[in-house]
Amino acid sequence: MAFRGGAAGGLKHVLGITDQQAGEIVDALVRHGYLDLLVDPADRRRVRIGLTDRGRAVALALWDFLRMSRWRQFSFRPGDIVVSTPAKSGTTWMQMMCVLLILRTADLPAPMPELSPWLDDMACPRDEVFAALAGQAHRRVVKTHTPLSDIVMAPEVTHIVVARHPLDTAISLFHQSRNVDSPRGVGGATRPRPEPDQASAREWLAQWIEDDSSREGQPSSLPGMMWHWSDAWSRRDDTGVLLFHYEDLSADLSGQMTRLGRHLGIGTGGAGWADLVAAASFERMRADANRIQPLGPARNNTAFFRRGGSGSGTALLTDGELSRYHARAAALAPPDLLDWLHHR
Incomplete structure (x- = not known):
């Protein structure tokens, strides 16, 4: 059938x-x-x-088991780098910075999914992901959206977590969920696709704030994101954990890349440094989206790097909705983490 x-x-x-x-x-x-x-x-x-409800619970448990199995079965190498972030909070940006530092060239030899595979992407068979990582001769950068609490934290491995204002992350998720390739006009010419109106975005964001989905069932929910960052925040003094903030990357990319290189034991500065920093800029990644982050024929690669700005989520909400967000956030994360997450 x-x-x-x-x-x-x-x-x-x-x-x-x-x-x-x-x-x-x-x-x-x-x-x-x-x-x-x-x-x-x-x-x-x-x-x-x-x-069914019963089936949903079992499917979630199975998905979690399969995802965790990959981490238990994966063979780490000393020097591996794991980039662990909630979706749309700076994953590709951090992958790009790491790869540029390792390869020392702005002319990347392959798209990012090949240079930095997603270990627990259930859409890709485990053996294919493992083989791709095993075949890499350079220092490896492993992508995941799984919190550090749910992965195997091997010794001599650096775990990098990028944080972003949750409302900015959420509104990026909203637009990413609507990222489909632009419609075709007469003769197959691409026509610009209008962005969703602000009323639709605001309604979605207000519902996202109220969503009580578990972190396991919906890692991109507010509880899911806050757990991811809270867990990383509690490990911020560990030598194998390094935290970055999206706003700091925007404000001082060269300084943040220098900080990253220092932690990874990779030299920075000197000849060619300006080219590496420029290649890691949001504007350059957006311009090279078809080469860096090919998403397939049904998606718009450039729209993946939509704006990279800050404040759009906060600006959408009324004072009452914003107060509700802060109340929800305060119940999900410690005050010092929230101060850091919300800084501009």
Whole structure:
């Protein structure tokens, strides 16, 4: 059946099993109440599979198990660098800085996903990710959106966490979720895609502030982000942990790259330094988006590097909504961390 084929195909890809095994698993999950058959009322011939509440809990546990298994099974090397950030808070920026320092050239030999693979991206089979990292001869930079509390923190490995004002991170997530390739006009010419109106963005942001999703179920929720940064903040005195703030990268990129290089034991300054810093600038990354961060045919690479500015999330909210955000944040993170997160 078509509905079973789609779900089975996903299981086959993630688990690395045969079509028959995947189909049998889907059938069993339907029989035992973990999956539900959803009939389209407008066309009863169209049936798709949805998770029941029971199935959602199991899927979350399975996803968490598979993700954690990758960290337990991965073979670290001394000198590895793990970039651990919530989505849209400076992940690619920090990856770029690390790669530039390691390779010492602004002319990168490959796109960022190849130079700095995402270890626990469940859309990519584990063996492929492991093989890509094992094949790298240079010092490795490993990407993840998983908090430090949920990964294996190996000795002689540097763990870098980038923080950003949560409201700016959230509004970037809002726009990223709507990042699809620009529509085509007559003759296939690309037409500019208008940004969502401010009312839609504000409504989404207000709902995001109220979202009580668990950090495991939704790491990009406010609780998920605050847990990620709170955990890193509690480790800020560890020699293997290094924290950066998005605002500091914006204000003094050269100084922050120098700080990074010093911590990693990599020399900075001198001939060619200005070119490396320029290559790490938000403007240069945006201009080179097709080369640095190819997202596939259905996404707009340049829009991935949308603006890189600050304050847009705060500016959208009313005084009452902003007060509500601060009350929620205060219940989720310690005061000293919030002072640091919110600094401009």
